[in-house]
Amino acid sequence: MPRQAAHPVAELFTARWSPRSFTGEAMPQADLDTLLEAARWSPSASNIQPWRFVYGHAGSGAFAGILAGLVPFNQGWANKASVLLVVASKKTSVAPGATDAKPNPWHAFDAGAAWMSLAVQAHLMGYITHGMGGFDAAVLSTALGLPDDAQIHAVVAIGKRGPKEALPEGLKAREEPNDRLPLSAIAAEGRWTF
Ligand SMILES: Cc1cc2nc3c(=O)[nH]c(=O)nc-3n(C[C@H](O)[C@H](O)[C@H](O)COP(=O)(O)O)c2cc1C
Structure with missing residues (x-):
């Protein structure tokens, strides 16, 4: 049963979804760069662009390191992805002309926008993406060499859809x-009614 929008929206919003079956085939770096380019053009508070991405292609040590940071449930299917991509952001920023880093309250909001841009671009190119919050932050932080100033939000499995x-x-x-x-x-409208 295809998804039914209650109001008219562009088809991609209902057609995009998050399958778990991947073919595991290699993803050209040029395609991944296009996905990251879409993320790069996302809006952000004061154009700080706090999002950061660390990825590994299937078969690489980087891929194995990210996979090892996922909870077992996610490892069970994300191991067939073509690319595992960690979505993180810098929690502070230095304003132009300043020297001190100040907290950026919108770093997570902006990273979320960037991930959605990436997911939409992937969908338009025939790739599937599946975001995961099921990861061990300590394990992943060590694997990535994450500084204190950064936060991991999710890992995204990217690839072609499998059976x-x-x-x-x-x-x-x-x-x-x-x-x-x-x-x-x-x-x-006007008041919180939820
Ligand atoms: C931040 C985030 C964390 C998620 N964590 C997991 C996860 O750990 N494991 C999983 O199988 N799916 C995970 N999902 C997938 C969601 O369950 C899925 O996006 C949601 O049910 C909506 O379905 P759709 O993406 O197919 O439209 C996550 C999605 C997001 C955006």
Whole structure:
């Protein structure tokens, strides 16, 4: 059953979803660069661009390091991705002309916008993406050499969609697009009604 939008939206918003079955085929660096380029053009507070991405291609030590930082449930299917990409951001910034770094309250918000740009670009190019919050931050931070000034938000599995049948038992039945809350549950005029 295809997703039904309650109001007219561009098709990509309902057609994009997060499958877990990947083919594992190699992803050209040029394609990954295009995804990152889409993220680069995201809006951010004061144009600080706090987002940072660290990635590994399948078969590399970087990929293995990121995979090892995922919770076992995610390792069970993300191991077939073409690329594992860590989405992080810098928590502080130095204003032009200043020397002190100040907290940037919008670093996470802006990193979220950048990840969505990347996901949309991926969808338009025939790739699938699947964000994951299920990771061990300490393990990943060590693997990446993350400074104190940075925060990891998610790991994204990127690749080409594989057959549902290739998934571990238990995940096959979940391999379909889900639905959303009604608009009335997430948006209201004037006052918080939720
Ligand atoms: C920040 C974030 C964390 C997520 N964490 C996980 C995860 O650890 N494991 C998983 O299988 N899916 C994870 N997901 C996928 C969501 O469950 C999925 O995006 C949501 O159900 C909406 O479905 P859709 O992306 O197919 O539209 C995560 C998604 C996001 C954006």
